[in-house]
Amino acid sequence: MESTSLFPHFSFWPQLTSAQQTKLLSHTNTQSLPKGSLLHSGNADCMGVLLVQEGSLRVYLLSEDGREVTLYRLRQGELCMLSASCVLEAITFDIFIEAETPVTISRINAAVFQQIMEENIYLKAFSYQLIAERFSDVMWRMQQILFLGIDRRLACFLLEESASVQSPQIHLTQEQLAKHLGTAREVVSRMLKYFVEENMVTLFRGGVTITDEEKLRRLAQPSF
Amino acid sequence: MESTSLFPHFSFWPQLTSAQQTKLLSHTNTQSLPKGSLLHSGNADCMGVLLVQEGSLRVYLLSEDGREVTLYRLRQGELCMLSASCVLEAITFDIFIEAETPVTISRINAAVFQQIMEENIYLKAFSYQLIAERFSDVMWRMQQILFLGIDRRLACFLLEESASVQSPQIHLTQEQLAKHLGTAREVVSRMLKYFVEENMVTLFRGGVTITDEEKLRRLAQPSF
Numbered sequence: 380m381e382s383t384s385l386f387p388h389f390s391f392w393p394q395l396t397s398a399q400q401t402k403l404l405s406h407t408n409t410q411s412l413p414k415g416s417l418l419h420s421g422n423a424d425c426m427g428v429l430l431v432q433e434g435s436l437r438v439y440l441l442s443e444d445g446r447e448v449t450l451y452r453l454r455q456g457e458l459c460m461l462s463a464s465c466v467l468e469a470i471t472f473d474i475f476i477e478a479e480t481p482v483t484i485s486r487i488n489a490a491v492f493q494q495i496m497e498e499n500i501y502l503k504a505f506s507y508q509l510i511a512e513r514f515s516d517v518m519w520r521m522q523q524i525l526f527l528g529i530d531r532r533l534a535c536f537l538l539e540e541s542a543s544v545q546s547p548q549i550h551l552t553q554e555q556l557a558k559h560l561g562t563a564r565e566v567v568s569r570m571l572k573y574f575v576e577e578n579m580v581t582l583f584r585g586g587v588t589i590t591d592e593e594k595l596r597r598l599a600q601p602s603f
Numbered sequence: 604m605e606s607t608s609l610f611p612h613f614s615f616w617p618q619l620t621s622a623q624q625t626k627l628l629s630h631t632n633t634q635s636l637p638k639g640s641l642l643h644s645g646n647a648d649c650m651g652v653l654l655v656q657e658g659s660l661r662v663y664l665l666s667e668d669g670r671e672v673t674l675y676r677l678r679q680g681e682l683c684m685l686s687a688s689c690v691l692e693a694i695t696f697d698i699f700i701e702a703e704t705p706v707t708i709s710r711i712n713a714a715v716f717q718q719i720m721e722e723n724i725y726l727k728a729f730s731y732q733l734i735a736e737r738f739s740d741v742m743w744r745m746q747q748i749l750f751l752g753i754d755r756r757l758a759c760f761l762l763e764e765s766a767s768v769q770s771p772q773i774h775l776t777q778e779q780l781a782k783h784l785g786t787a788r789e790v791v792s793r794m795l796k797y798f799v800e801e802n803m804v805t806l807f808r809g810g811v812t813i814t815d816e817e818k819l820r821r822l823a824q825p826s827f
Contacts, residue, residue, distance in 0.1 A: 440746060500724050500725060500728050501724060503728045503732070504724050504727045504728035504731060507728060507731035507732045507734070507735045508727070508731045510731070510735040510738070511731045511734040511735050511738065514734070514735065514738035514739070514742065515738070517742065518738065518741065518742065518745070521742070521745050521746075522664060522745075
């Protein structure tokens with residue numbers, strides 16, 4: 380696969396001059412990495428902007444006691460701006476990025492990306508919009524998990540229900556789960572999506588099936 | 604004061620067409636509110652983009668048990684985009700905004716702001732950059748407070764030191780405090796800035812003075 384063939388799919392691409400396009404392409408390197416590779420840890424060196432050509436990256440925070448919170452995943456065709464925190468003065472917190480599957484990624488040189496961002500308002504708007512969208516998602520999750528304990532409460536409730544019906548299949552709608560937890564259906568819906576991504580449950584029409592009871596149990600334990 | 608006299612100070616202003624400038628101005632309403640007014644709570648109605656003409660707004664999160672985390676403050680000449688979450692599809696979490704002092708604020712109609720943002724790439728880039736900068740700051744604080752407990756640990760340490768020297772004045776540099784807490788000087792420096800804004804301590808060269816022991820003590824107690 381031509382390493383940079385995904386660029387033309389981005390909305391900013393046609394707005395770049397040919398010189399800018401050429402410059403971006405010539406400062407992009409593509410490499411393949413095995414599953415489990417750590418691409419970025421804490422406030423390490425600036426690795427530039429990452430473009431996922433194949434596979435999946437997991438972006439997460441790590442607490443001092445080793446607890447992880449997955450912020451989001453990046454899949455084929457998605458750009459990671461946070462790995463270029465050196466480019467964006469606005470970004471001041473530390474994240475970790477690992478290859479969740481074997482991956483092929485392109486790294487765009489941070490300084491070159493920054494220079495074109497300053498020259499081209501379309502690339503600037505695109506980049507900051509991408510960050511704002513990710514951040515909103517992350518803030519929501521941080522608030523639900525760390526501030527309101529919704530993840531722990533939902534995990535507890537599912538385990539109790541499962542024990543009570545003696546089955547991993549729980550026949551309760553998201554509306555009903557929300558009522559039990561005293562929260563909104565949308566909150567339950569988004570948190571269940573997170574549980575699914577973390578391979579702890581699967582969903583069926585009108586209910587939830589626990590697929591990794593041990594992992595759910597670890598989550599249910601208060602960690603503070 | 605002419606309610607909208609602050610607009611020309613923003614970098615996007617000269618990039619708007621006169622028609623766009625006129626439209627923004629004619630859909631902006633200015634009002635004064637007493638200290639303590641709650642301007643925005645949770646996922647309430649869309650109040651539009653706020654511009655602080657005078658005074659100070661506090662933006663915060665509220666947990667289910669009533670615990671607050673101040674995200675940031677907005678002062679004269681600053682714009683609040685989060686109050687216009689209806690404008691920005693990217694914003695999906697709930698915040699509270701209160702007047703910390705008597706305030707005069709201008710509200711820009713959300714639909715009009717959104718329309719001009721779609722027409723004008725400069726306003727779009729400006730808006731998303733502002734959000735990205737706020738979010739980064741907020742993420743950092745959320746991580747330090749909720750994930751690493753730095754606020755609680757620093758509060759505990761200051762109280763213990765103060766008790767040991769029998770004085771509210773603690774003669775330890777930020778470098779020394781960081782070593783005691785096993786973290787970076789920059790982390791201590793930014794957290795102390797937060798403590799100062801919350802009126803719990805003041806700083807002097809080479810040390811910290813506790814000004815509200817009771818508030819610091821509440822913070823030092825584990826809330827999980």
